[in-house]
Amino acid sequence: xxxxxxTDLFHVLFDAFRQHTNSVYFEGGDNPYRxxxxxxxxxxxxxxxxxxxxxxxxxYRIQCPGNLPKTLHNKKMSGDTxxxxxxxxxxxxxxxxxxxxxxxRNPGVRRFSVYTRLSxxxxxxxxxxxxxxxxxxxxxxxxxxxLLGLYVENSTALHQARDRTLRRIAEFYGDIQSGQQTPVPxxxxxxxxIRLTRTQYSRSPKFRQDVLRAYGHKCAMCEIQLDLVxxxxxxxHAHPKGSDTIGNGLALCVLHHRSFDTGLLYVxxxxxxxxxxxxxxxxxxxxxxxxxRADGLQSYEKQLRSKLFLPDNYDLFPAPDNxxxxxxxxxxxxxx
Numbered sequence: 530x531x532x533x534x535x536t537d538l539f540h541v542l543f544d545a546f547r548q549h550t551n552s553v554y555f556e557g558g559d560n561p562y563r564x565x566x567x568x569x570x571x572x573x574x575x576x577x578x579x580x581x582x583x584x585x586x587x588x589y590r591i592q593c594p595g596n597l598p599k600t601l602h603n604k605k606m607s608g609d610t611x612x613x614x615x616x617x618x619x620x621x622x623x624x625x626x627x628x629x630x631x632x633x634r635n636p637g638v639r640r641f642s643v644y645t646r647l648s649x650x651x652x653x654x655x656x657x658x659x660x661x662x663x664x665x666x667x668x669x670x671x672x673x674x675x676l677l678g679l680y681v682e683n684s685t686a687l688h689q690a691r692d693r694t695l696r697r698i699a700e701f702y703g704d705i706q707s708g709q710q711t712p713v714p715x716x717x718x719x720x721x722x723i724r725l726t727r728t729q730y731s732r733s734p735k736f737r738q739d740v741l742r743a744y745g746h747k748c749a750m751c752e753i754q755l756d757l758v759x760x761x762x763x764x765x766h767a768h769p770k771g772s773d774t775i776g777n778g779l780a781l782c783v784l785h786h787r788s789f790d791t792g793l794l795y796v797x798x799x800x801x802x803x804x805x806x807x808x809x810x811x812x813x814x815x816x817x818x819x820x821x822r823a824d825g826l827q828s829y830e831k832q833l834r835s836k837l838f839l840p841d842n843y844d845l846f847p848a849p850d851n852x853x854x855x856x857x858x859x860x861x862x863x864x865x
Contacts, residue, residue, distance in 0.1 A: 532577050532579065532618075533577055533616070533618055533819065535559075535560055536812045536815075536816065537815075537816045537819055537820075538560070538575045538576070538577070538616060539560070539562060539575075539860060540792075540812070540813060540816040540860075541575070541616050541674070541816075542562065542573060542575050542614070542616075542677075543555065543564075543792075543859075543860060544674070544791070545623075545674040545675070545677040545678075546564060546566060546677060546678065547790075547791070548674065548675045548677070548678070549566075549675075549677060549678020549679070549681075550566065550567055550678060551765075551766070551767070552566070552567045552568070552766075552767040553565065553566050553567070553765075553767060554765045554767050554768050554771075554858040554859070555857070555858055555859065555860040556570065556858075557857075558572065560574060560575065561573055561574040561597075561600060561601065561604070561611075562574075562575070563604075563609070565767065565768070566678070566681060567767075568767075569610060570608065570609045570610070571609060571610045571611075571612075571681060572601060572604040572605075572609045572610070572611045573611070573612060573613075573614055574593065574597055574601065574612075574613045574614065575613075575614045575615070575616060576591035576592060576593065576613075576614075576615050576616075577591060577615070577616065577618070578590070578591055578615040578616060578617040578624060578645060578650070579591075581642070581644060586647075587646050587647050587648050588644055588646065588647075589615075589617070589624075589644065589645050589646065589647050589650075590615075590642040590643060590644045590645065591613075591615040591624075591642065591643060591645075592640050592641070592642050593613065593640065593641055593642070593643060594639070594640060595637070595638045595639050595640055595641060597613070598631060598632050598633070598634045601613070601628070601631070601632055602632045605628070605632065610681065610684070611628055611632070612625055612626075612628045612680075612681075612684060613625065613626050613628070613631055613643065615643075615645060617647075617650050620647070620650045620651055620654065621654070621673075621674065622650040622651070622653050622654055622671055622672065622673060622674075623671065623672055623673075623674060623677060623680075624645035624649075624650060624669055624670070624671045625669070625670050625671075625672075625680060625684075626643050626667065626669055627667040627668060627669075627688040628684065629685075629688075630665060630667045631643070643663075644663055644664075644669075645661070645669050645671065646661045646669075646671070649661045649669070649671045650671045652671070653671040653672050653673060654673055656695075656696055657672060657673060657676055657695075657696070657698075658670065658671070658672045658676060658687075658695035658696065658698060659671045659672070659692065659695065660690070660691075660692050660695055667688065668687075668688045668689070668690070670687055670688060670695070679698070683698075733773040735773070736760055736773035736774075736778060737759065737760040739760075739775050739778070740760035740761075740775055740778035740779070740780050741758060741759075741760060741780055743775050743778075743780070743840040743842070743845040744758075744779075744780030744838070744839075744840055745840075746758055746780070747780060747838060748780060748781050748782035748785055748838070749779045749780050749781060749785075749837045749838050749839070750781060750782070750785040750789075750794070750807055750833070750834060750837065750838070751782060751784075751785060751832070751833075751834065752838050753782050757782045757783055758780050758781065758782050759780070759781065759782075759783070759786055760778050760779075760780060760781075761778065761779045761780075761781045761786045761789055761790065762777055762778060762855075763777050763778065763779060763796075763847055763848075763851040763852055763854075763855040764777055764851050764854050764855045764858060765790075765855065765858050765859070768854070768858055770851075770854060775845050776845070776846070776847060776848035776851060777847075777848065777851045778847075779796075779837075779847060790859070791813070791859075792810050792813050792859040792860060792861045793809065793810055793813045793814070793817075794807060794808065794809060794810065794833075795807075795808055795810055795855075795856050795859070795861045796808070796837060796847065796852050796856075797852070797856075798847070798849040798852050798853075800849070804836055805836060805837040805839065805846070805847065805852075806835060806836055806837075807833060807834055807835060807836060807837060809830060809833070810861055812861075813861075814826065
């Protein structure tokens with residue numbers, strides 16, 4: 530079973546959040562990571578799931594630093610939602626442990642393990658959500674990456690749910706996201722209503738109009754027009770500083786907009802040269818290669834310009850501070 534580096538786990542986590550909503554950005558941290566998800570702060574520890582190397586070949590685990598319960602407890606007391614997540618690269622599924630029970634652990638050791646089941650993770654790929662009860666009496670939830678947002682919104686209730694209820698929730702959620710299920714069904718667990726919706730920020734028509742006009746309806750990275758260009762926020766719209774101003778905007782075609790939003794590409798302002806340089810993000814490229822999703826990389830990179838195409842008016846150039854903050858919010862300079 531492959532062991533992913535810390536940076537790879539970060540990208541797995543961020544990509545799963547993006548599948549749930551465009552209202553997400555990276556706030557900081559070095560595993561645990563802190564994100565803002567739909568205006569709520571979430572602190573997450575993520576580890577590699579690997580065999581427990583016991584007689585029971587179905588038993589898998591992640592290893593946690595001894596001070597993790599205390600760290601997450603402090604974050605929870607400051608208002609964050611906290612949880613501990615394991616990722617299996619082989620199965621491509623998550624396991625998550627009940628935060629309330631995890632936080633009361635006091636192992637007094639440098640490192641300890643929490644356990645999950647390989648069969649449950651495999652089952653969650655087809656069913657969406659699965660569960661098993663460990664020796665401490667807690668429900669360990671297993672699910673596909675596209676259901677991470679659903680878990681974050683409903684973590685307390687899901688850890689109290691029975692397997693049949695989890696299956697029903699996953700089915701309804703899948704229908705809603707594909708537009709097949711209306712109206713939204715009402716599902717409750719111990720009087721807690723399950724939230725099955727997700728948030729997408731509406732785009733400002735004026736922001737789009739102003740940015741496209743400033744760039745002549747050309748992509749700032751390839752200069753294509755053909756009505757394939759949109760206005761991209763440099764600092765994500767979900768961020769408190771993600772303003773609808775031209776200095777926080779780039780005109781980008783569909784391909785480069787997606788590349789920019791996912792952190793595959795980033796822009797660096799070089800003050801002494803006055804240049805806005807376009808870079809590939811090596812950490813993101815390496816992650817895609819490990820995940821087997823890097824086909825077309827060479828041709829993509831060959832067609833990439835080295836500098837942004839910019840507006841004629843200097844006052845409409847991207848604000849350097851926005852570029853720095855936007856890169857941070859996408860985890861571009863994350864190392865590990």
